[in-house]
Amino acid sequence: DAKTTQPTSMDCAEGRAANLPCNHSTISGNEYVYWYRQIHSQGPQYIIHGLKNNETNEMASLIITEDRKSSTLILPHATLRDTAVYYCIVRVAGSSNTGKLIFGQGTTLQVKP
Amino acid sequence: EAGVAQSPRYKIIEKRQSVAFWCNPISGHATLYWYQQILGQGPKLLIQFQNNGVVDDSQLPKDRFSAERLKGVDSTLKIQPAKLEDSAVYLCASSLAGGGNNEQFFGPGTRLTVL
Numbered sequence: 082d083a084k085t086t087q088p089t090s091m092d093c094a095e096g097r098a099a100n101l102p103c104n105h106s107t108i109s110g111n112e113y114v115y116w117y118r119q120i121h122s123q124g125p126q127y128i129i130h131g132l133k134n135n136e137t138n139e140m141a142s143l144i145i146t147e148d149r150k151s152s153t154l155i156l157p158h159a160t161l162r163d164t165a166v167y168y169c170i171v172r173v174a175g176s177s178n179t180g181k182l183i184f185g186q187g188t189t190l191q192v193k194p
Numbered sequence: 195e196a197g198v199a200q201s202p203r204y205k206i207i208e209k210r211q212s213v214a215f216w217c218n219p220i221s222g223h224a225t226l227y228w229y230q231q232i233l234g235q236g237p238k239l240l241i242q243f244q245n246n247g248v249v250d251d252s253q254l255p256k257d258r259f260s261a262e263r264l265k266g267v268d269s270t271l272k273i274q275p276a277k278l279e280d281s282a283v284y285l286c287a288s289s290l291a292g293g294g295n296n297e298q299f300f301g302p303g304t305r306l307t308v309l
Contacts, residue, residue, distance in 0.1 A: 113295065124198070124285050124300025125237065168236055181227075181250060182298060184236025 084108070085169045090189040099156040101188050103169030106150040112173050114145060116154045118165040125168065128154065159192045196220065198301035200286050206307045212274040215304045219267070219288030227298065228261055228271050229285040237285055243269065281308045
């Protein structure tokens with residue numbers, strides 16, 4: 082079972098920041114937070130991941146609370162092309178890990194003009 | 195770089211028939227995954243290969259599903275015989291390695307409809 086809780090759906094106005102929350106209250110110290118998204122009729126796409134520090138890349142920013150029990154994915158200027166299902170996943174990373182991603186239901190983000 | 199390739203993109207069969215899906219991962223990627231995505235749900239891992247060896251097949255229904263990656267590159271996933279509940283999108287993904295923080299790259303998937 083997925084170890085994260087996300088809202089089922091969210092709307093965002095085009096050009097505005099989209100803030101997608103994720104609850105992972107049972108996260109372990111060696112588990113990372115990963116975000117993937119899946120645009121309609123495509124395979125999932127990696128966005129970003131982090132352990133405890135905030136992370137930023139060309140796609141998004143990831144804010145993780147100090148207690149690591151929740152996080153927020155931020156798309157700073159959402160476009161219509163960002164309409165997708167966003168998955169928050171916790172995963173152990175290490176040489177002994179199988180790399181399995183356990184997907185939940187995700188959040189359907191609808192960006193509106 | 196070329197992405198993960200899958201074929202066919204769509205397949206319609208009748209229950210109790212057999213079907214096979216093909217995946218060509220990104221060049222140099224040692225780890226290959228097959229996921230099943232039922233409509234309205236997130237993908238679920240069926241099997242993971244590290245080169246040509248199976249790392250995790252705990253969620254693979256072995257009475258009807260089989261997968262192989264004989265030369266450690268391409269892979270095929272087979273269903274025999276198919277059931278109505280096998281209707282789903284079958285996604286193939288690859289990564290440089292299974293551990294660490296290696297990003298998984300997904301193919302476009304094969305949409306299977308079982309009638």
